[in-house]
Amino acid sequence: MSHAIAIVGLGKIARDQHLPTLAASDRLHLAGIVSGHARDEGAPVAATITELKRQVPELAAVSLCTPPMARTALIKEALALGLDVMVEKPPAASVSVAERYAGMAREAGRALYLTWHSREASGVEPAAQWLSGKTLRRVSVAWKEDVRVWHPGQEWIWEPGIGVFDPGVNALSILTRLVPGTELHGATLKYPADREAPIMADLTMAHGDTAIEAAFSFDQRGPQTWSMTLETDEGTAELREGGGRLFVDDAEVAVPEGTEYGRLYARFADMIGTGAIDADLSPFRLVADAFMLGRHERVGAFRWDD
Structure with a gap:
């Protein structure tokens, strides 16, 4: 059907x-x-x-x-x-x-x-399985892209509360899948002089004794970076290309075929007509915490045609 x-x-x-x-x-x-x-x-x-x-x-x-x-x-x-x-x-x-x-x-x-489409990236569930039973010591996230490429001319992205967290929440959606219960302890948010939303953000988080740091940018020129490194007592896993590829101790691991949005729509097809609700807001709450706890800094003005 x-x-x-x-x-x-x-x-x-x-x-x-x-x-x-x-x-x-x-x-x-x-x-x-x-x-x-x-x-x-x-x-x-x-x-x-x-x-x-x-x-x-x-x-x-x-x-x-x-x-x-x-x-x-x-x-x-x-x-x-x-x-x-x-x-x-x-x-x-x-x-x-x-x-x-x-x-x-x-x-x-x-x-x-x-939906949180980055959670459906091919490497995320294999990473969750690999982490099972291991002691997670440290997580570092680098999520840096160019707003001019991904949101050309879209002024709504600079409304208060959006900005760099439009892509940044993708990283947080993976993080909260892999490390549920992550808490935000501090943040530095950098705002263009002429905009009402941050263009960069550095977050300090933790889960128990696990230190978690994230660096977000909406002003990344050249190659784009979407990576997450998870250091454990039994080796290190790295998600690259937005979670699409998984490496364990620098060796690439086979991951399921398919696309993020293909998996999203397959899930939604299962839900249609059932009254099911999937409404996890844990990544979004970390964004709100960043605005509550974050120090604000002003940087140079933003231009679409730079």
Whole structure:
């Protein structure tokens, strides 16, 4: 059985990841798009979810790919129409808002999936299995990319509370999968002189006696860096390329085939029609803690065309 699903919001992430993944799926198919600026995508286009549901009565679910600041109304609309809901990360503009979503879905009796796509990278579950039974001593994270490449001209990324934590929360989603219960102890957040969100962040965390450090940047030129090193009493594992590759003591380990978004949508296909809720907010809470505990520094002004 193939479920009819709609994409809500047709920006870069939807075009780069969501549309190709749905095109390759045998369990879900693109039944429509909700967007004010969609081109011909081979599916009905509507301005609202309600309008699309009228056009496509068999619509079963929506995947929200809009910026996170205005999703509550969209989730409420979708649930009222009897639709299951999948949400691109970060789930909302604040933790308190995101915490409402599970209750809304539960009351409506519909499935809700707040996704963390980096958790589905091919090396993450093998890394979790490798860590089992070992004593973790130290974790270091380097998550550095160029906002100009991944969010070209998207000013919403500089709204308060977003910035470098848009990619940084990907690293935190892997970290909280591998080291649940991680606590943030301190942070330094660096803000461009002309922006309201940080472009760099250094985090100090811990889990018991395990020291955890993370360095995030949204201003990385040249090769991009998404790595996590986990030192244990029985060797060292390193996740590279956003968790897609796993190395143990510098030797690469075979990992499952498939893509992050392929696994996300497979999981959502399992949830449709069941009323299941997957709404873990532990990575998002670490982001909120960073803003609460972080020291603020100002750096040079940001320019898209630098």
